[in-house]
Amino acid sequence: MKAPPSRVCFSLPADPSNLGKLKHTPRGPHGLLLILFAGFAAGVMYLFGVQFAAGDVYPEYSSLRTDPMGTKLLFDSLARLPGVTVARNYLPLDVLGENGAVFLLGLIPGSFGEDDEGLQRIERLARSGHRVVLAMAPPTEYTELMALALDRAWHVKLGADSNHKHVHRLYFTEARDWNVLDRVGPKLLAVERDFGKGSVVLFAESDDFTNEATVAADRLEMVSMAIGASSHVVFDEQHLGIAETGSFVGLARRFRLSGLALGLAICTALFLWRSASGFPPAASTQDVPLSGRTSRAGLLTLLRRHIPPHELAATCWQEWLSANRRTAPPERLARAAAIVRNASDKPLETVRELHSLLLPGAKH
Numbered sequence: 001m002k003a004p005p006s007r008v009c010f011s012l013p014a015d016p017s018n019l020g021k022l023k024h025t026p027r028g029p030h031g032l033l034l035i036l037f038a039g040f041a042a043g044v045m046y047l048f049g050v051q052f053a054a055g056d057v058y059p060e061y062s063s064l065r066t067d068p069m070g071t072k073l074l075f076d077s078l079a080r081l082p083g084v085t086v087a088r089n090y091l092p093l094d095v096l097g098e099n100g101a102v103f104l105l106g107l108i109p110g111s112f113g114e115d116d117e118g119l120q121r122i123e124r125l126a127r128s129g130h131r132v133v134l135a136m137a138p139p140t141e142y143t144e145l146m147a148l149a150l151d152r153a154w155h156v157k158l159g160a161d162s163n164h165k166h167v168h169r170l171y172f173t174e175a176r177d178w179n180v181l182d183r184v185g186p187k188l189l190a191v192e193r194d195f196g197k198g199s200v201v202l203f204a205e206s207d208d209f210t211n212e213a214t215v216a217a218d219r220l221e222m223v224s225m226a227i228g229a230s231s232h233v234v235f236d237e238q239h240l241g242i243a244e245t246g247s248f249v250g251l252a253r254r255f256r257l258s259g260l261a262l263g264l265a266i267c268t269a270l271f272l273w274r275s276a277s278g279f280p281p282a283a284s285t286q287d288v289p290l291s292g293r294t295s296r297a298g299l300l301t302l303l304r305r306h307i308p309p310h311e312l313a314a315t316c317w318q319e320w321l322s323a324n325r326r327t328a329p330p331e332r333l334a335r336a337a338a339i340v341r342n343a344s345d346k347p348l349e350t351v352r353e354l355h356s357l358l359l360p361g362a363k364h
Contacts, residue, residue, distance in 0.1 A: 038269035061106030061137065061206050062242065063088055063235040068212035071105060071235065074223065077214065078233055089236045090243050093121060099129035099198070100232030104239055105206045106137040109158055109170065116149045123153075127196030133226045135203035136170055154178075156191070156202065171204045178202070181225055190222065201226050313343045313350035320358075328358050 058065040063075040079086040089096065096102065102125065112118065112134075126132050139160070150156050159173035171187035181201070182190035192201045203226070208219040227233060237243075307315055317340045325333070336354050343350040 035269075035273065038266055038273075041265050041269070058242065059106065059240045061135075061210065062237060062240055064237070064242070066211065068210060070211050071103075071209050071214075073211040073214045074209055075235055078227075084231055084233065086233045086235070089234050090238055092238060093125050093236065096125065096130065096234065098232050099230075100234055101131045101133060101227045101230035102234045102236055103133045103135070103209070103226075104236045105133075105135045105209055106240060107134055107206075109136045109139050112136070112150070114149050116153065119149055119153045122200065123195055126198035126200050129197040131199050131201065131228050131230050133201045133203070135206035135209065137206055138170060154193070154200075158204075159187070161187075168205065172202070175202070182222060190225075199228070201228075309347060310343070310345055312347040313354070314340050316347075316351060317354060324358075332357055 058070065060069040061071055063071045066072050075086055075088075078084055085100075089102070093102070104122075122132050122134070136158075150158065155174070155176040156172055156178065157174040159171050161169040161171070163169070168184055168187050168189060171184075171189055172191060173186075173188070175188055175191040178191035178193045180188055180190070181192050182188075187204075189204050190201065192199060203222075207213055208222045208226075213219045303312070317336065321333075328336075336357055339350060339353055339357070
């Protein structure tokens with residue numbers, strides 16, 4: 001007979017009813033972390049919503065900003081006037097369609113005056129029929145302004161007042177071939193010049209268009225003069241760094257899908273929490289000791305269940321005979337069959353007798 005297989009351990013629970021308890025081990029800390037993460041995400045989205053509503057995230061002089069340094073109040077006020085259309089531009093100026101007044105507010109004096117290509121782009125826009133309104137932002141340092149391109153192309157020179165107690169610290173010292181719209185003594189604050197079908201209006205300051213000035217209503221005459229006879233007004237946001245990129249976040253903000261995104265985030269957090277922990281959490285269980293049995297013990301159990309003791313020797317003989325019939329002489333096979341027929345209730349002695357008879361080299 002073949003040797004029994006090597007030792008293999010089967011780990012089975014002593015009580016099958018504990019299987020459900022073993023699979024349902026609670027994971028409370030993971031669920032708590034998911035809840036905390038969902039709360040943190042909700043708080044961050046709420047703060048972003050508050051900041052976007054107040055407009056603090058937008059740059060100064062943006063028509064999306066609602067604090068005193070923004071221009072949203074002027075944008076909304078013009079939108080309520082009959083016969084006037086107002087829009088925001090997030091694309092390059094070259095793609096503007098309908099002619100009208102185009103506001104570029106908060107320009108940095110030094111960089112604006114040094115860029116020949118930028119001045120040529122604005123001049124082309126004016127020659128196509130637009131009224132381009134350019135307003136400067138206060139520089140960080142009131143030192144000498146090297147606006148060489150502005151002087152060379154348009155014959156306009158900038159000046160700075162180093163006395164911080166004065167109101168108008170940035171102004172134009174010279175503007176040849178330009179019409180003066182506003183001035184305080186020798187300081188030129190607003191000038192205008194025609195270019196082809198349109199015109200360009202230069203303001204030394206952008207404060208006349210802010211929400212604070214709109215509430216005070218003391219500079220509305222200059223705003224009306226800047227718009228001129230145009231019935232279409234465009235507030236350019238692209239030069240302030242607010243450009244339309246076609247991203248998913250931009251589309252969601254445009255169609256006001258922040259609430260939907262928050263709901264999806266909450267649902268996702270709940271799903272992850274539900275997958276990581278039982279709902280409701282299962283009661284804690286103690287570790288159940290597990291017992292194991294060898295392969296030999298399992299084989300003995302199978303034999304005892306399916307083969308009676310008085311048939312064990314005959315079964316072993318038939319299994320051996322099916323594979324080793326040709327290895328023994330016929331007379332020995334006949335004697336072995338007789339031994340099996342006359343076997344007693346002691347199968348172990350019968351198997352030993354068969355083994356001694358059929359063992360190679362045995363002398364009988």
